[in-house]
Amino acid sequence: MSGDSFTFGQDDIEFKQDLGDITLERYKAGKIDRRSALAMLGALGLVPLLGDKALANAKELVLVNWGGKAKDVLQEIMGDTYAKEAGIKVVVDGAGPSAGKIRAMVESGAVVWDVCDSGPGSAIILGERGITQPIDYSIVDKANIIEPFTWEFGCANYFYSYTLCCNPTMLEAVPQNWADVWNVKDFPGKRTFRKSVRGMLEPAAMAMGAAPDEVYEFLGDEAGIKAAIQKYRDIREHVIVWPSGSMSQQLFLQEEVAIGCIWSTRAHLLKDEMPDGSFTTTFNEGVLSPGAWVVPKHNPAGTEQAMRFIAHSANPELQVKWLEAMGPGPANPAAAALVPEELKAWNPSSPENRATQTVYNDAWYAKNQIWAEELYVDALIN
Numbered sequence: 105m106s107g108d109s110f111t112f113g114q115d116d117i118e119f120k121q122d123l124g125d126i127t128l129e130r131y132k133a134g135k136i137d138r139r140s141a142l143a144m145l146g147a148l149g150l151v152p153l154l155g156d157k158a159l160a161n162a163k164e165l166v167l168v169n170w171g172g173k174a175k176d177v178l179q180e181i182m183g184d185t186y187a188k189e190a191g192i193k194v195v196v197d198g199a200g201p202s203a204g205k206i207r208a209m210v211e212s213g214a215v216v217w218d219v220c221d222s223g224p225g226s227a228i229i230l231g232e233r234g235i236t237q238p239i240d241y242s243i244v245d246k247a248n249i250i251e252p253f254t255w256e257f258g259c260a261n262y263f264y265s266y267t268l269c270c271n272p273t274m275l276e277a278v279p280q281n282w283a284d285v286w287n288v289k290d291f292p293g294k295r296t297f298r299k300s301v302r303g304m305l306e307p308a309a310m311a312m313g314a315a316p317d318e319v320y321e322f323l324g325d326e327a328g329i330k331a332a333i334q335k336y337r338d339i340r341e342h343v344i345v346w347p348s349g350s351m352s353q354q355l356f357l358q359e360e361v362a363i364g365c366i367w368s369t370r371a372h373l374l375k376d377e378m379p380d381g382s383f384t385t386t387f388n389e390g391v392l393s394p395g396a397w398v399v400p401k402h403n404p405a406g407t408e409q410a411m412r413f414i415a416h417s418a419n420p421e422l423q424v425k426w427l428e429a430m431g432p433g434p435a436n437p438a439a440a441a442l443v444p445e446e447l448k449a450w451n452p453s454s455p456e457n458r459a460t461q462t463v464y465n466d467a468w469y470a471k472n473q474i475w476a477e478e479l480y481v482d483a484l485i486n
Contacts, residue, residue, distance in 0.1 A: 164193045165405045165413060169221040171198025177429045178221070186416045192409065201398075203230055210235045210401050218403040218410045224258060225466035227396045231257025237399045243411040248418040248436045250453060253394045260394035261417060262432030263453040265368040265461060266303040269385040271378070274362035281389050282311035285363055286335060288342050293362030296355050297336070299345040301480040302469060306391045306462055307365055308332035316389060316462040323468065329476055337483040345484060356383065368452045372431025375450065385450070387457035393464035394435065427451060 165186070169178055175198035183194035199205070201220035207230065209215045222230075230236040236257045246254050253260035268285060272278050279291050285307070298304050306319045309332050314322040322328045336343070344361055346352035352366040356374055371385040397417070399410045416422075423434035424442045433453030434440065440454050448454060452461075 164195060165190075165409055166195050166197055166216060166218045167221070167413070168197040168199060168201040168217045168219070170200050174198075174430060177426065181422055181425050181429065182413075182417045185419075185422060186413050189416060190409070190412065192405070194413075206230060206398070206400050207233070207235050213402075215400050215402050215404060217400055218405040219413055220398045220400065221261065222258065222396050222398045223466070224253070224255060224260075224394060224396045225470060227255055227258025227398045228466070229470075230398060231255075235401060237401055237403070237407055237410075239397075239399075239414070240407065240411045243408070244415045244418070248415075248420075248438070250435055250437050250458075253396075253435065255396070258396035258398045259414065260435040261397045261414075262395045262423070262426060262435055264393055264395070264432055265387060265452040265457075266298075266307070266365050266391040266393075266464075267368045267371055267385045267387055267452070268307075268363075268389065269356065269366055269371050269374070269383065270363045271356060271359065271361075271382050272384060273382045274359065278384065279363060280386065282307040283313075285365075286311045286339060288339060291363065293342075294344055294360060295339065295342055296344050296346050296352060296361040296364035296366065297484070298352075298365065299347040299481070299485070301473060301477045303391050303393070303464065304336075304365065304480065305329065305332040305476065306464075307389065308335040310389045310462075311335060316460065319462040320465045320468050323472075329472065330479065333476070333479045333483045336480065340484050340486070343484060353377075368433070368450070369431035372427075372450055387452060388460045390452065390457070390461040391464050392452060392458060392461040395432070433457075 167178060167183060169175055175196050179196040183196050187194040197217065201217065201222055203222070203226040206217070206220060209217065227236065231238070238256050239254070239259050241254070244259060249260050268279065268282065270278055274293055275291060277291060279285050284291055285295060305323055309319045309322045309328070310316065312322070312331065312335065323332060344355060346355060346366065349367055349370050352364065353370045353374060355361045355364065357377060368385065368390070374383050397414045399407065403410055418436045420434065420436045420439035420442055423436050423439040426432050427434060427443060427447060431450065433451050435453065440451070443451050443454065451457060
């Protein structure tokens with residue numbers, strides 16, 4: 105054996121398998137949780153050999169979202185209430201359920217997550233590739249989800265919007281639509297838009313006269329896309345980009361911008377953090393987007409448990425609590441009537457606010473995002 109390399113012999117493989125047996129015994133005895141067991145088996149290279157069957161029927165449901173405060177809110181409002189109802193431990197993992205991570209888990213056999221907070225685009229793509237499970241609509245009632253936001257491999261869990269926000273104390277007049285935002289003469293001041301193209305070309309199209317239900321028709325060819333991108337080139341000296349939701353929030357808090365297109369969930373937080381009269385938002389010409397629950401194949405807690413959680417999360421009272429805590433609009437149409445009066449203007453999914461918005465088109469982005477992103481960044485940031 106050379107000094108810098110060696111090959112495992114049969115004894116080494118059997119030793120590793122024995123460590124795997126010990127790990128499984130400790131898991132079954134309740135001395136370690138499922139995630140720790142999978143991590144250990146993965147480090148030993150044994151998960152692909154053992155698969156998930158050894159860890160099936162776990163008395164734990166693992167939800168995953170994108171972390172931060174949202175992790176704690178999901179745990180309290182949806183996780184803890186389901187744990188009490190179903191008699192199962194519920195844990196929220198804030199690691200971020202990217203499509204790549206979900207696919208890697210399933211293909212390696214090391215599935216740790218049961219229900220993921222994803223999006224419709226990922227739900228469709230992962231489902232078509234056999235990575236996620238169909239939603240069982242005999243358990244999840246479609247009537248509890250706003251139409252048409254149910255798909256074969258995912259269903260809406262909440263809504264958010266790209267909205268027009270402003271600080272009236274920094275302006276002589278408050279912009280009412282995207283055409284006003286691009287009117288830097290009558291509405292002077294710094295604006296903020298997302299550093300990424302997603303959700304940004306739609307406002308430019310509406311600023312040029314496209315109605316909310318005509319946006320993607322306007323952006324349906326190269327000429328329309330380039331015209332929308334040129335709109336940003338025209339005002340880029342007035343723009344500060346936001347690379348993250350927290351940055352968009354800080355730009356308003358620090359009064360670096362007077363006007364902006366930001367996520368409605370950040371607007372929901374700003375209404376409480378800024379002085380009275382210094383922050384407003386409108387869903388007029390907003391871009392409405394749903395989140396989506398997806399369930400990886402071979403999820404350890406089992407298909408039925410995952411579907412029952414999804415059904416539980418559609419409870420309208422819980423969805424209103426979610427709105428109150430973080431700003432996501434309820435996916436259950438019955439929740440709109442339960443929203444407190446003072447929050448109705450901040451609910452992206454109310455019938456009134458949905459009527460004034462365009463719906464984010466995942467199919468359009470799947471086709472156009474890569475090349476449009478390059479032109480957008482060049483036009484706005486150069």
